[in-house]
Amino acid sequence: MRESKTNKIERAKGVYQSLFAEYPDAKCSLHYKSPHELLVATILSAQCTDHRVNQVTLGLFEKYTSPKDFAYCNVSQLSKDVHSCGYHNQKSKSIQGASLKIVEEYGGQVPNNLDELVSLPGVGRKTANCVLGEIYNVPSMVIDTHMVRIMNLLKFTHTKDAKKIEFELMALFEYKNWVKLTHLIIDHGRAVCIARRPKCGACVINELCPSAVI
Template sequence: MTDMSEMTEFEIKKERAAQAVALLEDKYPDALCSLTYQNPHELMISGRLSAQCTDARVNIVTKELFAKYRTIAEFAAADLGDVEEIIKPCGLYKTKAKSVIGMCKKIMEDFGGEIPQTIEELTTLPGIGRKTANLIMGDIYGKPAIVADTHCIRISRRLGLTTSDDPAKTERELKELIAPEKSSDFCHRLVLFGREVCKARGQRCGECTLREICPSAEQI
């Protein structure tokens, strides 16, 4: 076991992060995205719809949406009012519908109908922020990615790995601590863990897999 007394604060965080990665790998061997999709553009659109909406509700809504509009080109030419009506249960439907059509138009016009393969290009698409861009980079392109969603931010802070509620800062801090090849799956596992155990309210510290390494255990 590593002697923590001889380690710097950063080294302690890095060791704790590695332990968290390993423990969550054991608890959740299959690190799968909770959004349902069959191809890259469906994940991109689902990621946009998931803002301030549960993944479960998004998955219900996209069954109809993806049955009606099957390609990026079809979404680019979609009727705004029709898309609004279908995605209404996701909330913020007017803004989201405009983003969905807008991102697909830009992909057709500027990227030859192919979803961009860098964070920088992805975030030029209407409605695509770093969270969804990282989701695409990790799940579609198999690249290192930190998806700083609400579960990732909350649990990382409780573990003492990060210091901010800001998604961009959380992403930067975790990039320094998590092995690149583990980063995307780690974030998926944090979602599962956050829903089942380390909840925003009613957290279950007594049965927590990470209790022994968590400085916030029983103190929240």
């Protein structure tokens, strides 16, 4: 039997409350000290762990201390500097391209709206929403691999398309909780709802999850 939207909203509320109680300190795990550093770190995080990104940016942000440093750097050297994050050639071009546009068109300030953010080279909705939520406190959702997988397990969506998932979840969860929700799901995905070996018996939302195996 198909679940009604009303029931889904109630179940979503329960999921959020349970995860918030379990991970009250959940937050962005990328290390940064400025909007631009978060932008760079988020670009590097594609297909790479946050732990690895933090290891790389520790030295990277000492070497490149401003958007201008990234904008006018030697992109081949930048590629070497971020090599261990994977896809280093593309990521270095994206970082330099985005930084150049920020410097030359936005006065060195990272834009604070979705349309301008996604106009930056290498910046998609995931990166843009991360910056909007973390820096500018704009209610937004970052749809990463944990969100895709767990929201499918919860039957809140039946697609792998990140943009479609984003809009489906916006209709289920309160907008004031959108930013926190992403961090809760990421922490839960790392600790309990692990891709190849989910610990359903230890899961605080197993009674709300149609896919739980107990």
